[in-house]
Amino acid sequence: xxxxxxxxxxxxxxxxxxxxxxxxxxxxxxxxxxxxxxxxxxxxxxxxxxxxxxxxxxxxxxxxxxxxxxxxxxxxxxxxxxxxxxxxxxxxxxxxxxxxxxxxxxxxxxxxxxxxxxxxxxxxxxxxxxxxxxxxxxxxxxxxxxxxxxxxxxxxxxxxxxxxxxxxxxxxxxxxxxxxxxxxxxxxxxxxxxxxxxxxxxxxxxxxxxxxxxxxxxxxxxxxxxxxxxxxxxxxxxxxxxxxxxxxxxxxxxxxxxxxxxxxxxxxxxxxxxxxxxxx
Numbered sequence: 001x002x003x004x005x006x007x008x009x010x011x012x013x014x015x016x017x018x019x020x021x022x023x024x025x026x027x028x029x030x031x032x033x034x035x036x037x038x039x040x041x042x043x044x045x046x047x048x049x050x051x052x053x054x055x056x057x058x059x060x061x062x063x064x065x066x067x068x069x070x071x072x073x074x075x076x077x078x079x080x081x082x083x084x085x086x087x088x089x090x091x092x093x094x095x096x097x098x099x100x101x102x103x104x105x106x107x108x109x110x111x112x113x114x115x116x117x118x119x120x121x122x123x124x125x126x127x128x129x130x131x132x133x134x135x136x137x138x139x140x141x142x143x144x145x146x147x148x149x150x151x152x153x154x155x156x157x158x159x160x161x162x163x164x165x166x167x168x169x170x171x172x173x174x175x176x177x178x179x180x181x182x183x184x185x186x187x188x189x190x191x192x193x194x195x196x197x198x199x200x201x202x203x204x205x206x207x208x209x210x211x212x213x214x215x216x217x218x219x220x221x222x223x224x225x226x227x228x229x230x231x232x233x234x235x236x237x238x239x240x241x242x243x244x245x246x247x248x249x250x251x252x253x254x255x256x257x258x259x260x261x262x263x264x265x266x267x268x269x270x271x272x273x274x275x276x277x278x279x280x
Contacts, residue, residue: 001221001259002221002270003259003262003266003270004218004223004224004259004260004262005043005044005223005224005262005267005270006037006041006042006043006044006224006225006226006250006261006262007042007043007045007046007080007172007202007224007225007226007227008033008034008042008044008045008046008225008226008227008243008244008246008247009045009204009225009226009227009228009229009243010024010030010034010037010045010046010047010227010228010229010243011024011025011030011048011050011227011228011229012048012227012229012230013048013057013082013084013229014229015228015229016055019232020228020232020239020240021239022228022239022240022241022242023055023228024050024228025050025051025052025053025055027052027063027070028066028070030047030049030050030067031066031067031070031071032070033228033242033243033244034047034067034071034075035075036242036243036244037244037247038071038075038077039244040244040247040248040251041247041248041250041251041261042077043077043078043262043263043266044077044078044079044080044106044267045071045077045078045079045080046080046082046109046227046229047064047067047068047079047081047082048082048084049067057085057086059085059088059097059099061099061103064081064099064100064103065103067079068081068103068104068105075264076265077264078106078107078264078268078271078273079105079106080105080106080107080108080109081100081103081105081107081108082100082108082109083097083098083100083101083108083109083110083111083132084109084111084146085097086118086120086122094131098131098132101135101139101141102139105141106141106268106271106273107141107142107143107144107170107271108136108141108144109143109144109146109172110129110132110133110136110143110144110146111124111129111146111148112124112129112145112146112147112152112153112155112156112159113129113147113148113149113152113155115148115149115177115179115180116179117177117178117180118178126155129155129159130159130162130164133159133164137164137166142166142271142272142273143165143170144171144172144202145159145169145170145171145172146171146172146174147171147172147173147174147191148174148177149180149181150181150190150191150194153171153191153194153195154194156169156171156196157194157196160196160199161196166272167198167272168198168199168200168271168272169195169198169200170199170200170201170202170271171191171195171199171200171201171202172201172225173188173191173192173201173202173203173204173222174204175187175188175203175204175205175206175209175213176206176209176213177206183205183206183209183213185213185216188203188217192220200223200270200271201217201222201223202217203216203217203222203223203224204224204225204226204230206230206231207230207233208231208233208236210226210230210231210246211249214226214250215257218253218257218259219257224250226246226247226249226250227243227246227247228240234246
């Protein structure tokens with residue numbers, strides 16, 4: 001079975017310190033959490049940025065850039081920048097969402113398809129999805145295609161068929177997000193059964209479902225995402241002190257289940273990425 005790629009999603013855009021005082025806000029704090037996860041065994045960090053003072057979701061270029069610089073200064077960790085945003089104030093928000101691809105990340109998230117989400121509609125029109133895929137291809141950034149419904153898998157497969165996604169296509173199966181696919185084994189099996197041939201995949205699950213669904217993924221040969229973006233509790237009533245707590249637990253469980261954990265260099269090879277990022 002292939003080695004396990006562990007992604008740490010260290011802050012997301014929703015969790016606040018009122019919920020867990022260890023949620024990082026500033027670029028320095030976000031990078032510090034990423035490096036803790038790297039030392040614990042994660043090979044990828046998924047990055048959102050926040051207003052350093054208030055913790056509100058932000059999308060400023062300089063905040064992303066600082067995180068990238070800090071992480072790369074001390075590690076060989078793969079960097080995955082989000083292109084999801086609800087807080088952009090720009091005449092062309094779709095174009096503004098693609099700014100992170102200009103910062104030389106290894107991967108960028110690519111949300112395929114729209115969804116009712118947090119009381120709003122998370123709008124990802126088909127034309128924007130194709131534009132994003134083309135832009136990432138031009139920038140030599142690998143899309144991590146986030147899919148919340150089975151139909152999103154079919155739309156992503158169309159991108160692959162059109163030659164807009166370099167092999168191997170990489171999917172993040174998102175389960176347990178309200179009004180998306182439920183976090184259960186039948187859902188996971190349904191998603192995986194519809195992936196294009198040769199696709200690689202990872203799974204995330206919200207809240208208490210994180211541990212059982214990532215365990216299923218490890219047994220099935222998939223990869224996993226853990227961290228504060230999806231879950232703030234290490235166990236019932238026990239808040240995690242760091243994202244690294246989740247990574248450490250995942251590494252221990254992987255060893256019990258007979259999965260070797262991929263180093264950053266091995267993750268690059270598995271995802272067909274260059275040995276190191278040389279720039280934009």
